Amino acid sequence: MREFWSSSIGKKIAVGISGAILVAYLVLHMVGNLNALYGAGDGDARVDDYAHWLREFGEPLLPHAFVLWVVRVVLLCALVVHVTGIVQLRRRAAAARGPHKAKPIGRSLASRTMVVTGVLVLAFVVFHILQFTTLTIDVTPLREGAVYANLYWAFQKWYFVLIYVLGVCAIAFHLRHGIWSAAQTLGYVRPNRDRAIRSAATWGSIVIAAGFLSIPVCFWTGVLGAPA
Numbered sequence: 001m002r003e004f005w006s007s008s009i010g011k012k013i014a015v016g017i018s019g020a021i022l023v024a025y026l027v028l029h030m031v032g033n034l035n036a037l038y039g040a041g042d043g044d045a046r047v048d049d050y051a052h053w054l055r056e057f058g059e060p061l062l063p064h065a066f067v068l069w070v071v072r073v074v075l076l077c078a079l080v081v082h083v084t085g086i087v088q089l090r091r092r093a094a095a096a097r098g099p100h101k102a103k104p105i106g107r108s109l110a111s112r113t114m115v116v117t118g119v120l121v122l123a124f125v126v127f128h129i130l131q132f133t134t135l136t137i138d139v140t141p142l143r144e145g146a147v148y149a150n151l152y153w154a155f156q157k158w159y160f161v162l163i164y165v166l167g168v169c170a171i172a173f174h175l176r177h178g179i180w181s182a183a184q185t186l187g188y189v190r191p192n193r194d195r196a197i198r199s200a201a202t203w204g205s206i207v208i209a210a211g212f213l214s215i216p217v218c219f220w221t222g223v224l225g226a227p228a
Contacts, residue, residue, distance in 0.1 A: 124167030
């Protein structure tokens with residue numbers, strides 16, 4: 001395992017696999033969040049029921065919220081491996097180049113800005129956790145388990161809507177190149193598949209971004225009403 005991680009190829013594979021785990025979670029998280037679009041209901045919002053189900057999943061065989069914490073630990077490990085691998089690979093590449101910087105010929109904007117968007121995504125994830133998971137950023141009324149109400153009151157503030165729009169756009173931009181890069185590292189990219197994989201990465205990023213952005217936009221514009 002140490003030899004695998006020490007090699008550049010091993011790091012690239014680890015970065016690709018950890019990235020795939022994070023993308024898979026992102027898709028599931030988006031689908032779960034879309035429960036908010038069902039609205040407030042009669043005081044029993046569907047997104048609240050979904051959040052409650054996540055914590056009860058596996059009971060009574062497993063302790064309360066056990067599966068949720070396993071998922072969080074897996075995601076944290078994947079994130080650490082992903083970020084560490086990328087930082088170490090970039091350092092190796094910089095050391096191999098020496099003082100001469102290569103011109104980014106033929107590289108897309110998404111490819112050239114992966115580090116910038118990666119930092120923005122990481123900062124946005126920390127902000128999101130502090131606001132809606134730990135409820136630390138309590139500028140608006142926040143209650144444990146009241147997911148719909150928390151979302152509603154947060155997205156009545158234009159600056160939170162703006163933060164989430166910019167954060168999701170950074171995620172989409174990062175994913176656009178990241179999905180293709182992971183597919184290439186894991187050996188799925190071939191000359192006859194390259195165009196299809198790039199197209200899938202582009203449309204996948206757009207769908208994920210649209211899914212996440214629909215929630216703050218619908219709350220901000222009044223499509224989704226106040227909690228019952």
